[in-house]
Amino acid sequence: MKITVVGTGYVGLVTGTCFAETGNDVTCVDIDVNKVNKLSAGQITIYEPGLEKLFERNLKEGRLHFTTQLAEGIKDAQVIFLALPTPPGEDGSADLSYILRVADQLGGLLQDYKVIVDKSTVPVGTADKVHAAIAKNAKVEFDVVSNPEFLREGVAVEDFMKPDRVVIGTQSERARKIMGDLYAPFVRQGNPIIFMDEKSAELTKYAANSFLATKISFMNEIAILCEKLGADVDMVRRGIGSDDRIGKRFLFPGIGYGGSCFPKDVQALVKSSQEAAYDFRILEAVMDVNEKQKLFLLPKIQAYFGNDLKGKHFALWGLAFKPNTDDIREAPALYIIDALVGAGATVSVFDPEAASNVQQLIGDKVTYAESQYAALENADALIIATEWSVFRTPDFDKIGAVLKQKAIFDGRNLFEVPRMQELGFYYESVGRSAAK
Numbered sequence: 001m002k003i004t005v006v007g008t009g010y011v012g013l014v015t016g017t018c019f020a021e022t023g024n025d026v027t028c029v030d031i032d033v034n035k036v037n038k039l040s041a042g043q044i045t046i047y048e049p050g051l052e053k054l055f056e057r058n059l060k061e062g063r064l065h066f067t068t069q070l071a072e073g074i075k076d077a078q079v080i081f082l083a084l085p086t087p088p089g090e091d092g093s094a095d096l097s098y099i100l101r102v103a104d105q106l107g108g109l110l111q112d113y114k115v116i117v118d119k120s121t122v123p124v125g126t127a128d129k130v131h132a133a134i135a136k137n138a139k140v141e142f143d144v145v146s147n148p149e150f151l152r153e154g155v156a157v158e159d160f161m162k163p164d165r166v167v168i169g170t171q172s173e174r175a176r177k178i179m180g181d182l183y184a185p186f187v188r189q190g191n192p193i194i195f196m197d198e199k200s201a202e203l204t205k206y207a208a209n210s211f212l213a214t215k216i217s218f219m220n221e222i223a224i225l226c227e228k229l230g231a232d233v234d235m236v237r238r239g240i241g242s243d244d245r246i247g248k249r250f251l252f253p254g255i256g257y258g259g260s261c262f263p264k265d266v267q268a269l270v271k272s273s274q275e276a277a278y279d280f281r282i283l284e285a286v287m288d289v290n291e292k293q294k295l296f297l298l299p300k301i302q303a304y305f306g307n308d309l310k311g312k313h314f315a316l317w318g319l320a321f322k323p324n325t326d327d328i329r330e331a332p333a334l335y336i337i338d339a340l341v342g343a344g345a346t347v348s349v350f351d352p353e354a355a356s357n358v359q360q361l362i363g364d365k366v367t368y369a370e371s372q373y374a375a376l377e378n379a380d381a382l383i384i385a386t387e388w389s390v391f392r393t394p395d396f397d398k399i400g401a402v403l404k405q406k407a408i409f410d411g412r413n414l415f416e417v418p419r420m421q422e423l424g425f426y427y428e429s430v431g432r433s434a435a436k
């Protein structure tokens with residue numbers, strides 16, 4: 001099938017590459033000239049495990065093309081995916097301007113029947129808006145389908161190639177058949193393609209992300225309670241996770257969720273609810289808890305240093321909002337940096353992939369270490385903000401020898417408390433007693 005993907009960011013590039021991998025001819029369109037030039041020249045623009053190999057193969061075999069020209073990009077396509085940004089607007093609702101601008105342009109460009117697919121995360125009713133925007137100028141038949149994307153950054157290729165489910169919102173038989181054929185290779189193991197109406201598909205994506213964010217904030221509150229009551233959140237997590245109705249996954253407490261999706265999607269659903277005259281109280285609390293959780297370690301750090309961080313120097317491991325990605329959008333590490341610098345401290349940071357993105361964003365507000373151990377030099381304590389695998393079994397002798405004080409503040413519960421006690425570290429984590 002000939003496919004076009006408009007918007008070649010995290011979702012667009014993974015979508016385009018994975019569809020090419022199953023034999024489709026894919027053209028990716030982006031307005032970012034630099035990005036298109038790099039991709040055309042075989043240079044990948046995001047870090048995503050496993051993507052580069054697929055990208056190179058499909059580019060070489062001529063199934064993957066890049067252009068900045070929408071008209072040229074969509075000319076022969078049967079299906080056009082919109083993988084465009086939907087950032088939060090000033091009031092927290094999803095900003096649809098990127099999508100509607102492209103929809104406006106598409107109307108005049110369509111020369112034969114095409115399926116236009118909303119892959120971006122968009123509020124209920126967007127498929128209708130996109131349809132109306134295209135219809136203003138269109139002289140041919142077309143369908144607008146909602147096909148939300150559930151991939152996770154860090155395992156995006158795996159998620160796309162073997163999705164738990166594919167959700168397709170359409171009431172058109174013609175579009176349903178085309179979308180079913182396109183996704184058939186991805187669900188060969190029997191995972192479902194769930195067909196539904198457009199509005200339900202749109203809401204499914206927000207409901208999924210909001211539910212996951214709720215799980216995180218819930219566990220973070222349980223962790224707070226554990227500390228107050230002298231319980232251990234690891235035990236409680238295992239105790240509840242073994243109940244099938246609850247499940248083991250997504251029960252790890254930490255310093256809050258970040259990234260480009262959960263914060264904005266929860267906020268957008270709250271906003272949609274308000275517009276529908278409904279007060280979604282659980283989600284208000286989820287957001288509130290998460291805001292506070294990002295700085296959960298701060299009082300612990302302050303207490304350790306006698307409430308005076310002026311002149312203190314910290315090593316910070318982990319900048320990305322989660323491991324295996326270079327995405328730093330809404331990353332808790334950035335909030336910690338702000339708070340430390342605001343309190344008069346200096347920070348030396350290390351992240352396996354995300355440092356250059358942070359450097360572009362905040363420049364020399366911090367220093368960038370070449371390695372996790374180099375970050376420790378002259379540091380009074382180590383703070384951990386992202387659970388990258390390379391941080392899980394570090395050389396504790398080296399850490400103890402380099403740090404001015406053997407103190408670790410771990411926002412991701414990477415180490416066992418008794419072991420840290422044995423090693424002689426002052427060790428604070430989330431929802432467990434401290435090693436002192």
Ligand code: NAD
Pocket residue numbers: 006007008009010011012029030031032035083084085086098101102119120121122149150151152153260261
């Ligand atoms: P992104 O910012 O990484 O990529 C968007 C791309 O669109 C950019 O390359 C940008 O240059 C391009 N663009 C902007 N205007 C354009 C235009 N007029 N024509 C062509 N290209 C244009 O965003 P993303 O993370 O890929 O997210 C896209 C959508 O997918 C969002 O709605 C997001 O909520 C949703 N989503 C994201 C993820 C994720 O993990 N990142 C997962 C599921 C769903």
